[in-house]
Amino acid sequence: MPLARTRTDVRQSWTASKVNAFVSRFFRQTDLLIWRAGRSDSPPSMPVGTGFHRVTARSRPAERDRVEIAMRAAGEPKGLAAERFGHGDECCGWMVNGALVSFGWITRADRNIGPAELLDAPERLFLFNFHTTKQARGRGYYPALLLMLRYEFGREGFSEFIIDVNSRNAASISGIEKAGFRMVARVGFQVLLNCLYLLRSATSIDPAHRLLDLHGG
Numbered sequence: 001m002p003l004a005r006t007r008t009d010v011r012q013s014w015t016a017s018k019v020n021a022f023v024s025r026f027f028r029q030t031d032l033l034i035w036r037a038g039r040s041d042s043p044p045s046m047p048v049g050t051g052f053h054r055v056t057a058r059s060r061p062a063e064r065d066r067v068e069i070a071m072r073a074a075g076e077p078k079g080l081a082a083e084r085f086g087h088g089d090e091c092c093g094w095m096v097n098g099a100l101v102s103f104g105w106i107t108r109a110d111r112n113i114g115p116a117e118l119l120d121a122p123e124r125l126f127l128f129n130f131h132t133t134k135q136a137r138g139r140g141y142y143p144a145l146l147l148m149l150r151y152e153f154g155r156e157g158f159s160e161f162i163i164d165v166n167s168r169n170a171a172s173i174s175g176i177e178k179a180g181f182r183m184v185a186r187v188g189f190q191v192l193l194n195c196l197y198l199l200r201s202a203t204s205i206d207p208a209h210r211l212l213d214l215h216g217g
């Protein structure tokens, strides 16, 4: 009798896991947190043994190739870096021995997250797609980089820095908090077939900083 029940359990859990896998291929629930910080006026300390690096569309091809290599190693699609440079985005990061060990992107405009468009503003900068190589994690590179960006681009006249993160990404949330960001909004949505976005909820935690333009909801 116990054996029969065990077999049934196994069959049911196998069926449930197949159903879950099937559904999650077509239907994904996402909850994004949006954070804001002002510029930082004092130069942050750089992690020991690193150099700060900025790469733009005007950088030498070898510099842009280095970004492409780091992006591919991070699992990003081929050519995405070039596409972003074409849009005017910049890649910034920490270099160690000629390689980017921790990096992320900044853009000035057209930042969409699911069904939400983050509103452009002249002094607003969007930070996105950060990555630290597996071997370099846990050394504080990420929060140090975010602080560096608040300082570096603050000197160029940007006064508002916005970053979004999946609510399940504890490592990233911790780094964002350490770099002095405060949560200002939250957007929940469902992704169908990897391309259709259905808005579930959007909350402005700090309405003083109007950020979201919602469409397709």
Ligand SMILES: CC(C)(COP(=O)(O)OP(=O)(O)OC[C@H]1O[C@@H](n2cnc3c(N)ncnc32)[C@H](O)[C@@H]1OP(=O)(O)O)[C@@H](O)C(=O)NCCC(=O)NCCS
Binding pocket: 102, 128, 129, 130, 131, 132, 133, 134, 136, 137, 138, 139, 140, 141, 142, 143, 165, 169, 170, 171, 172, 174, 175
């Ligand atoms: C999120 C991420 C950028 C953090 O980079 P990082 O340079 O390791 O940042 P930190 O050194 O501040 O570590 C952040 C937290 O991750 C923890 N951590 C996670 N994996 C770790 C690992 N393999 N080794 C060491 N620490 C790790 C650290 O302990 C730390 O936790 P704490 O803040 O509670 O002490 C990195 O984990 C990463 O690239 N993740 C995959 C991509 C991603 O999620 N990007 C962010 C969204 S855009």
